Amino acid sequence: MKEVKVSVIGFGTVGAGVVDILLGNADVIATRTGVVLKLTRIADLDIKRDRGVKVPDGVLTTDSTEAIEAADVVIELIGGTTIARKIILQALNAGKSVVTANKALLAHYGAELFEAARKNGVDLFYEASVGGGIPIIKALREGLAANRINRICGILNGTCNYILTRMENEHADFASVLADAQKLGYAEANPSLDIDGFDTAHKTVILASLACGRWFGMDDVHVEGINGLDSRDIEYAAKAGYRIKLLGIIKNINGAIQMRVHPTLVATDSMIANISDVFNGVMVEGDMVGRTLFYGRGAGRQATASAVVADIIDIGRNLIYGTSQRVPCFKEGQLYERLSPMDEIESRYYLRFTVDDCPGVVAGISKILSEHSISIASLIQEEHTDADGSVPLVVLTHPASEKEMKQALEKIGAMPFNRAPVRLLRIETI
């Protein structure tokens, strides 16, 4: 058994979790895998603060270069896209394999980093960057390697899923649940990265790149968050048999790739609709395996650290056998033809109109929809008038073209009976 020396750079929440596992589960890991992991250095600017882990003497340092030099494997857990990028490149160029959980960095600079890993003949693994503790990247890259990936739909952000779960369960509005989530530590003081969908988009870029064999960027993904989602939509969706989830969706329709993040209606009795609270889940549909789902904690100290250490073990095996890049961190090779612009997609839609309570409204709306080949699947109009005299009218459609839908809604929006902009949500059959 060969010892693998590990340096952790960034001693925050996940860093402390990794140190926990390296110290606490070293025996289990050695027994199970034959790989002996030794914590060599922990580098952080602040090495005084107590993280609730008893660190061996001589391990803490403020010098990241020293930490890189002392290690076989460098664990980047600083976050952000500036210093983290420099440190990873420094480590790779020093011939060290790297593990990171940094999805933003990968979504923006993945291609550059993978090229550096390739050039230096080392590994750069990132299991923890998507789905926290769920081994979804290994599943895509190895477990499902025999498949063409036709579709991926993922609940990839625990904060959003927590907010949506509480809005549904408590019939509460977005702002108050967000405020409470911030108090409880489930949402950041600046929650934009989560609630505006960017974190989900980073992860969607990573999954899509692995599925398609080209490293995409943030410009390739359409992003809508849950910011300001109206609780009425959650309730109307429930009445129609759906839940609203923020999904990262990747579809391969005959070589044309859709990549989008938006709040999505999913059938209440589907597996993905039953993923609650901070949990994550990824549905992967392969041409051979059919539909699979991977579920677990998408964030948190220990779950994320579990994925980081799995990568360290993989790299340890590669170091012992001298087979770095046996499974390349990213394998170029075009498995698709082109990206679909949003106008080209087909989807089912949920539309909520806020209209005058007068004759001809349903007729007017349904006529325009029909002129754009949009077929109504169901319609909810309740005997209920809002304080301002307007009534809500909810329409669920059969599959329709996004382009036709946009044109139809422009026309409908110009009709005099509208009291508020139309709310559009997409429906995904999973």
Place this chain on the structure above:
Amino acid sequence: MKEVKVSVIGFGTVGAGVVDILLGNADVIATRTGVVLKLTRIADLDIKRDRGVKVPDGVLTTDSTEAIEAADVVIELIGGTTIARKIILQALNAGKSVVTANKALLAHYGAELFEAARKNGVDLFYEASVGGGIPIIKALREGLAANRINRICGILNGTCNYILTRMENEHADFASVLADAQKLGYAEANPSLDIDGFDTAHKTVILASLACGRWFGMDDVHVEGINGLDSRDIEYAAKAGYRIKLLGIIKNINGAIQMRVHPTLVATDSMIANISDVFNGVMVEGDMVGRTLFYGRGAGRQATASAVVADIIDIGRNLIYGTSQRVPCFKEGQLYERLSPMDEIESRYYLRFTVDDCPGVVAGISKILSEHSISIASLIQEEHTDADGSVPLVVLTHPASEKEMKQALEKIGAMPFNRAPVRLLRIETI
């Protein structure tokens, strides 16, 4: 890119699926992994029957030895535990790596086969033996390698899950659903392996062995099937907020391992309760990652073949890099202390009594339960008398000792008010 020559032995349903993938997805696999898989031989006693796959000339043979000699990797898909065992040993001893989906063989002869692989320095992989297309073995061995595994609960048999789903949805009885499942090809003419729980037990042995580091045998697992399950129990369970699933359960309680297969009540809103029809799902709980779930098709030509080919790719990578046994097919190393006998387990229980409709029955039952420290969590007694004048009485308990429960039920069973044997089912909180 090196070519890896693959011989498939056994050209049945899964064999045809593997051939399908090797011929149809060879380009995707080469692009994604850099491994070029070449189908060299298909050996079967019957090489005339049309399997719906166009096989290249010169590939079909009735000579398994020739198929072994021609290959780098041998795929055993014959099934059974006699010829399959011989062929695998022959291949391993000839220095060929082997892939199998044969859970019965592994549950009975795993230790012998792994030893032969180790001795010959080759791989013996078996991803398809548990959970069909779900990459659960890779998850246990690699993705979750940083964890102590505290619990595994799996729906591991599609036939049973299909029968249970239909019994619940259609309020139908076991015998009629089984007969229909047989007509539709979802259950075998001789269904015992499935409905008596043995197939689930084979898979439970495999999962437990991987989690614990010792290759267990069928004698180590307690097995109860769904044969003859009463539809009334499904309905009472539903009223109490539960569904009945046939689970393989593995628990590590401070080093003492429970390994059991039985129909189990799980809360209706849990992820595992929502796994329907022929689908499988495995919940794995690690000390770091917490609760994870892996879901997908547990059987069928293409899904099972997806897992077989993932193993072939892994072996292909090992052949290219000269690193067979980099991830050992089974790594000995005791991660537990001892096996728990059933008497030692603790569980919550569902009990259905069939009793006379007379005073003192509830008092009599509850007194005896209480004397054995069994606490009642809820009780269902409806105003309803069966044709014979008996009434059903359903009790759900808090966690209690199996040993105390047995003793209590012996005493209760001896009371004069019983009209039929008590029905005991266990409840698992997931």
